Amino acid sequence: MIFSEINKNQSRILIDTIQLYNVYLTAYDKSLSYKGGMHWKKSKGKEYLFKTINRNGNGKSLGPRSSETEKILSQFKKGKKTAKESLKSLKRRLTEQSRFCKAAKINHVPKIVTKILRILHQKKLLGKGLIVVGTNAMYAYEMAAGVYFDFSIMATQDMDILWDIRPKLTFLSNNKSKNEGLLGLLREVDKSFEQFKPDSFRAINKDGYMVDLIQAEPKSIVTIPPKRMGNENDICAAPVRNCQWLLSSPKITQVIIGEDGFPSIMVVPDPRAFALHKIWLADQIDREPIKKKRDLAQGLAVIKLIMNYLPQYSFEMSELKMFPKDILKKIQTKISIDDIPSEFKVE
Template identity: 35%
Template structure:
C-alpha cells in the first residue's frame, strides 16, 4: 500500500487541532495591527494623540478632540479584546500540540515546521511555495492518510520564490531590515549559506533549504539576492520553475512529529502530478533512482485524487 488512512482518533484530533491553529493564526494576524500603543502627549497648550510602534517609532495622530478620543477608545478596547482572545487560544494551542504528539497525528520533520513558522512570523510566507517531495505532507494531511515513508524520505526542502511579486517582496525585506538567511536562523541558528551553492542554506545536522526561481521573464531581476546582505541567499533558476510559479496553489495545515503546526503553501495536486511525470519521463540527465521516485510520487497523488481524497480544481 502506498498510503493508509489515519486512525479515527488521530483523524479527529487533526481536525480539532487544525481548527484551533487556524483561529489562532487569524487572531494573531489581527493582533499585528495593534502592536505598540497609544497615549496622549502634552505639548505646550495642546494635547496630541500619539501611536507608538514596537521599534519606538511614533506617529502623531492629531490633537485631542472627540474624533481622536474615539480613535483612542476604539484602539484600546479592541487591543485588549484581541490580546485576551489570543491568550486563550495560546493555551488551547499548547494543549492541541500536546495531544497531537500523544496521538502521533503528525510526522512532518520538526525543522520544516520551524522554517515555515519563521517565514510566517516574518510575514514572508506568501512569497515562497513548497515544491518537490515535501508537498506530499500537505496532500496527506488534507486526505487524512499516511503516505509510505519510502516515498517521502529526503533531507532538503525546496522553496520556490515568486518573482512576479518581487516589488512587494523587496518592500517586505526593507521593512524587516534583515536577510532571508537570518530568518532561517530563527528556525535553526546553525543555518549557513552552503559553500559554492549560494541558493542553499544548510544546518549543522545537514538539512538543506534550496531556494528556486523561474527563468527570467520580462523585467525579472537577474541575478537576484534576497537582500543587501552580502551573506544572503540567491535563488537559482530551476528547470520548468515557470510552470510551478504559475500553477494553482494549495494550502493546508501540517503537523510535526512534536505536535507543532504550520500552514504549508504548495502547488495544487494536479500540478504536482503533471510536473513529477514530466521529471520522470522527459527531464534530461535525471538519475534513474530519482525518476522512479518521481513516478511513484505522481502515482500516489493521482490515486488520492481518483479516490476523491483530495479536492479537485474548481
C-alpha cells in the same frame, strides 16, 4: 502500500486542531493591528495622540487631545489587552492540543519544516511569493486527503522553496536595516543556518538540514531576475527549468502537523501540477538516476491519491492549461494504463 487512511480518532483530532489553529491565526492577525502603542505627546503647548508603529518610535499623530482622541486611546488599550489575552489563551490551548496530536500519531512533519513555515507565514511571505515544492509538498496533499503516504517516498533532508518573483516581497523583519532575506528568517528559527557555500542557493544548519531557494528559469536571456530576497549575504535562488508550470497552477493552503504536535500552514501547487511535473522530471536526461526513480514514484503516488481521495481535481485538459500539450503527451506515455486517470486524454 502507497498510503494508509487515518482512523476516526485521528480524523477527529485533526479536524479539532485545524479549527483551533485557524482561530489562532485570526486572533494573531487581529493582534497585529495593535502593534506598537499610543500615548500623549506634547508639541507647542498642546497634547496630541501619537501612534507608534515600531521600536524606533516612528509613528504618526492622530490629532489633538479631545473627547474623540481620548475615546480612541481608551478603545486601543482595551482592544490590545483583549487581543493579548485571547492570543495567550489560544497558545495555551494549542499546547494542550499538541499532546493529543502526538498521542494520536498525526504529527508526521519534521519540526524544522513547520517552524520555518510558521515564520514565513507570520512574515506574510508564504503564498505571497514563496511556496513549498518538492517532497515536503506531499505532506499537504496527504492531509487534504486524510491519508499518510508510505515513509519510503517521504523521507528527505531538505526543503525546497519556490520563489515567485512577480509579487514584490515585503519583509516584516525585526531588523530591517540588515535585510538578511530568507537566510535571516531561517536564522530566526535556528541560528546555526549558514550558506552552504558563497553565493549558494542552499542554507544548511548544524544538523545538516538544508533549505534550497529556487525560481523559474527566465523565458528570455535578456531577462535578469533578482537572485536574492535580501542583501549580498543572503542565499541566491537557483533557476530551475519549467518551474513556471508549478507557479501557474492554482495553489492549495493546508494545515499540517509537526513532530512536536504543533500545526502550521503550508502553501503548495495544485497536486495535479506537482504530479505531472514530477513525472516529467523523472524523464530528464540530466536528472540523477536515483532521483528519477523517486520522482516517478512520487508523481504516480499523488495521481493515485487524487483518483482515490481528491476527485475534485479533474485531469480534464481544460484543467491542465499550465502544461504545454506536447509535454502532456510525453507524460501520458510514462503512466501505465492502470495508473492513468480516465479523463486524462491528450489529443
